Amino acid sequence: MRAVLFREFGGPRVLELSETHPKTTRRKGELLVEVHATSVNPVDCKTRRGDVPRMLVAKPKVLGGDVAGVVVEADQGSRFRPGTRVACLSDGFDFRKPYGSYAEFISVPERTVADLPGSISFEAGAALPLALDPLALKPGQRVLVHAGAGGVGSAAIQLAKARGLHVTTTCSTRNVEFVTKELGADVAIDYTRESFDVVCRDAPFDCVLDLVAGDYEARSLKVLKPTGTYVAFLARINVLALLKGLLLSSLRRGPRYRLVMVSPNGEQMRAAIAMEGKLRPIIDRVLPLAHASEAHEYVEKGHARGKVVLKVPGGDVAGIVVEADPESRFRPGARVVGLSDGVNSFKAYGSYADYITMPEQTVAELPESISFEAAAALPAVALTALQALDPLGLRPGQRVLIHAGAGGVGSAAIQIAKARGLHVTTTCSTRNVEFVTKELGADVAIDYRKEAFEQVCKDDPFDCVLDLVGGDYEPRSLKLVKPGGTFVSFLAKMNILAIIKGLLLSALGLGPRYKVITAGPSGEQMRAVVALVQEGKLKPIVDRVLPLEQAREAHEYVEQGHVRGKVVLKVADE
Numbered sequence: 001m002r003a004v005l006f007r008e009f010g011g012p013r014v015l016e017l018s019e020t021h022p023k024t025t026r027r028k029g030e031l032l033v034e035v036h037a038t039s040v041n042p043v044d045c046k047t048r049r050g051d052v053p054r055m056l057v058a059k060p061k062v063l064g065g066d067v068a069g070v071v072v073e074a075d076q077g078s079r080f081r082p083g084t085r086v087a088c089l090s091d092g093f094d095f096r097k098p099y100g101s102y103a104e105f106i107s108v109p110e111r112t113v114a115d116l117p118g119s120i121s122f123e124a125g126a127a128l129p130l131a132l133d134p135l136a137l138k139p140g141q142r143v144l145v146h147a148g149a150g151g152v153g154s155a156a157i158q159l160a161k162a163r164g165l166h167v168t169t170t171c172s173t174r175n176v177e178f179v180t181k182e183l184g185a186d187v188a189i190d191y192t193r194e195s196f197d198v199v200c201r202d203a204p205f206d207c208v209l210d211l212v213a214g215d216y217e218a219r220s221l222k223v224l225k226p227t228g229t230y231v232a233f234l235a236r237i238n239v240l241a242l243l244k245g246l247l248l249s250s251l252r253r254g255p256r257y258r259l260v261m262v263s264p265n266g267e268q269m270r271a272a273i274a275m276e277g278k279l280r281p282i283i284d285r286v287l288p289l290a291h292a293s294e295a296h297e298y299v300e301k302g303h304a305r306g307k308v309v310l311k312v313p314g315g316d317v318a319g320i321v322v323e324a325d326p327e328s329r330f331r332p333g334a335r336v337v338g339l340s341d342g343v344n345s346f347k348a349y350g351s352y353a354d355y356i357t358m359p360e361q362t363v364a365e366l367p368e369s370i371s372f373e374a375a376a377a378l379p380a381v382a383l384t385a386l387q388a389l390d391p392l393g394l395r396p397g398q399r400v401l402i403h404a405g406a407g408g409v410g411s412a413a414i415q416i417a418k419a420r421g422l423h424v425t426t427t428c429s430t431r432n433v434e435f436v437t438k439e440l441g442a443d444v445a446i447d448y449r450k451e452a453f454e455q456v457c458k459d460d461p462f463d464c465v466l467d468l469v470g471g472d473y474e475p476r477s478l479k480l481v482k483p484g485g486t487f488v489s490f491l492a493k494m495n496i497l498a499i500i501k502g503l504l505l506s507a508l509g510l511g512p513r514y515k516v517i518t519a520g521p522s523g524e525q526m527r528a529v530v531a532l533v534q535e536g537k538l539k540p541i542v543d544r545v546l547p548l549e550q551a552r553e554a555h556e557y558v559e560q561g562h563v564r565g566k567v568v569l570k571v572a573d574e
Contacts, residue, residue: 001021001022001023001024001103001104001105001354002017002018002019002021002103002104002289002354002548003017003018003021003062003102003103003104004016004017004018004062004063004102004103004289004290004292004310005018005021005060005061005062005063005102006048006059006060006061006063007059007060008059009048009049009050009054009057010048010049010050011049011297012045012048012292012293012294012296012297012300013293014048015048015063015292015293015296017289017290017292017549018060019548019549021060021062021103023105024099024103024105024106024107025107026073026107027107028075029075029109029110029111030075030107030108030109030110031071031073031074031078031080031086031107031108031109031110031113032071032072032073032074032105032106032107033067033069033070033071033072033086033088033105033106033107033108033113034069034070034071034072034104034105034355035067035068035069035101035103035104035105035106036068036069036070037068037069037286037309037310038064038065038066038067038068038101038102038289038309038310039064039066039151039307039308039309039310040064040292040295040296040299040307040308040309040310041065041066041093041151041307042151042299043065043093044063044064044065044093044296044299045296045299045300047061047063047093047095048063048296052095053095056095056096057095057096058095058096058097058098059098060098061095061098061100062092062098062099062100062101062102062103063092063093063100063101063102063292064090064092064093064100064101064102064103064310065089065090065091065092065093065094065100065101066089066090066101066307067086067087067088067089067090067092067101067106067108068085068086068087068116069085069086069106070083070084070085070086070357071083071084071086072105074110075110078110079110080110080113080115084115085115085116085117085118086113086114086115086116087113087114087116088108088112088113088114089112090106090108090112092106102289102292102310104354137160137163137165137206137207138164139163139164139165140164140165140166141165141166141206141207142165142166142168142203142204142205142206142207143160143165143166143167143168143205143206143207143208143209144168144169144170144196144200144205144207144208144209144220144223145157145160145167145168145169145170145185145209145211146169146170146196146208146209146210146211146212146216146220147169147170147171147211147212148169148170148171148175148179148183148185148188149171149172149175149178149179149305149306150211150304150305150306151282151304151306151307152211153169153209153211154179154183154282154305154306155282156209156211157169157179157183157184157185158183158184161183161184161185166186167184167185167186167187168185168186168187168188168189168196168200168205169185169187169188169189170188170189170190170191170196170212171188171189171190171191172190172191172192172303173190173192173193175188175305176188176190178305183282195219196219196220196223197219197220197222197223200223201222201223203223204223204224204225204228205223205224205225205228206225206227206228206229207224207228207229207230207231208220208221208223208224208228208229208230208231209231210230210231217230282305282306282307283306283307283308283309284304284305284306284307284308285298285304285308285309286308286309286310287308287309287310288310288551289310290549290551290552291310291552292310295308295310316339316340316376316377316378316379316380316566317336317337317338317339317340317356317358317376317379318336318337318366318372318373318375318376318378318379319335319336319372320333320334320335320336321333321334321336322355324360325360328360329360330360330363330365334365335365335366335367335368335372336363336364336365336366337363337364337366337370337375337376337378337379337526337530338358338362338363338364338379338523338526339362339379339380339383339526340356340358340362360523361523362523362526363523363526364523364526364527364529364530365527365530366530367530367534369534370530370533370534370540372570373542373545373568373570374533374540374542375540376566376568376569377408377540377541377542377565377566377568378412378529378530378533378538378540379526379529380408380409382412382416382526382529382532382538383525383526383529384409384412384413385409385412385413385416385417385466386416386525386528386529387525388413388466388488389413389416389417389420389464389466392464392486392488394420394422394463394464395421396420396421396422397421397422397423398422398423398463398464399422399423399425399460399461399462399463399464400417400422400423400424400425400462400463400464400465400466401425401426401427401453401457401462401464401465401466401477401480402414402417402424402425402426402427402442402465402466402468403426403427403453403465403466403467403468403469403473403477404427404428404468404469405426405427405428405432405436405440405442405445406428406429406432406435406436406564406565407468407563407564407565408541408563408565408566409468410426410428410466410468411436411440411541411564411565412538412541413466413468414426414436414440414441414442415440415441415532415537415538415539416532416537416538418440418441418442418537419532419537419538423443424441424442424443424444425442425443425444425445425446425457425462426442426444426445426446427445427446427447427448427453427469428445428446428447428448429447429448429449429562430447430449430450432445432564433445433447435564439539440541452476453476453477453480454476454477454479454480457480458479458480461480461481461482461485462480462481462482462485463481463482463485463486464481464485464486464487464488465477465478465480465481465485465486465487465488466488467487467488467489470489474487474489540565540566541564541565541566542565542566542567542568543563543564543565543566543567544557544567544568545567545568545569545570546567546568546569546570547569547570548569548570550569551569554567554569
């Protein structure tokens with residue numbers, strides 16, 4: 001299975017993506033879970049750096065404790081059936097355990113698992129587990145939560161407020177409004193401007209949750225009531241300070257001193273999920289699993305607001321059916337192609353993986369004459385182009401302007417437009433002029449490096465403009481749309497204010513029709529795309545093919561903006 005692990009202690013770059021890591025073995029009483037999302041916790045960074053008893057660390061070590069995914073295997077009679085969505089805290093955050101959740105699969109004890117409702121995304125589910133309730137206080141009591149904008153801190157504030165506690169928290173300037181207005185903290189102390197121990201010296205607390213440690217410990221003890229409780233977290237402890245605190249606590253010479261090392265607990269996990277509406281997972285950002293090292297670098301800077309989630313991305317799918325319903329028209333072994341909802345940023349699973357589950361109605365048969373690599377270049381771009389053009393009812397001979405014609409969607413849109421008999425003008429760079437005209441069939445190519453398209457076309461307006469660039473291309477393009485024509489904006493390139501303005505003017509009849517496109521899975525349209533390929537009217541444009549483990553390099557190349565067609569990630573050999 002694929003897993004992110006480290007073999008030697010060090011910085012984030014010691015993390016590596018293994019393609020052949022041994023799959024975890026499920027034992028009796030455990031569930032085998034396909035991990036759809038996990039998250040990065042400070043204890044992961046601490047373990048990777050070796051800021052733990054190094055001789056006890058199991059290496060190679062797969063990091064990660066938070067799990068959100070789908071059950072693959074379970075004991076007979078288990079209440080969790082294969083396919084059940086679940087969330088839990090695994091013992092993968094324990095540095096003595098070799099297996100963690102930065103992997104495709106993990107085995108976890110059934111008692112530690114909770115059902116994950118469909119209303120909670122896998123990303124949100126992955127942000128929950130390590131932020132379980134450490135408090136046992138009565139309504140009205142006062143609690144101080146340090147680092148309130150972080151993963152555990154943001155959850156602790158919400159849990160405390162749900163229990164009727166008065167919450168004071170420390171945070172940076174940029175997070176003051178966030179922790180008070182969004183999370184509900186009663187008081188926020190900006191640690192860059194004030195010392196919390198000075199501000200609170202006359203209003204002591206019943207409990208302090210210290211998620212910072214260092215000199216915060218001694219300063220926090222000064223603002224605790226004599227009967228209060230100081231809570232330290234294992235990921236942050238100073239061993240000497242811990243021993244001193246526990247000793248004084250046992251001798252009743254100081255406040256109660258409590259050490260928290262969160263452990264897997266299905267009952268508490270279910271309670272956290274049941275608090276939907278009162279406990280909102282705070283997600284700073286979502287990164288693909290292959291970017292685990294970048295996620296660690298970001299977390300270690302100390303500015304994450306909530307949790308950093310790792311997911312398996314990707315939308316384009318070309319592969320072979322492994323399992324299907326008995327009555328399905330797709331038999332195991334069938335070659336297929338389709339667009340998964342992995343393109344949806346709110347979904348945790350995608351096609352950068354060995355396997356993916358898709359609704360049958362979104363899939364089309366893939367003929368032997370079309371390779372998997374070529375097919376993988378089709379779904380997102382071809383469906384986007386098809387869904388942009390076909391509903392407009394354009395007739396042969398009408399004129400369309402397609403921006404960024406050498407890109408993935410642009411190259412497909414040019415070919416589909418020509419297959420529909422349209423006259424196509426496109427914009428592109430100097431090196432792509434010959435490509436878009438001679439290979440794709442565009443009638444006119446405007447080199448945006450040498451000419452302003454709105455000047456070239458000012459006397460030849462268009463029936464439709466497909467804007468795959470955004471920014472200032474939008475107002476410049478609107479000048480070229482005929483009365484009654486259509487301007488098509490793409491969700492990935494959108495400017496919210498510009499789109500609202502465009503839709504409003506369109507609705508009032510004061511401008512061209514304004515349409516916003518985001519591609520959606522469709523088996524029927526996918527079959528139409530495959531038919532165009534077989535007829536020779538649509539050629540998949542593949543810039544390069546890279547192995548899945550080079551997903552990072554693929555993203556870097558795409559973001560340079562010079563891709564001709566699509567970059568394909570190859571998961572397995574045919």
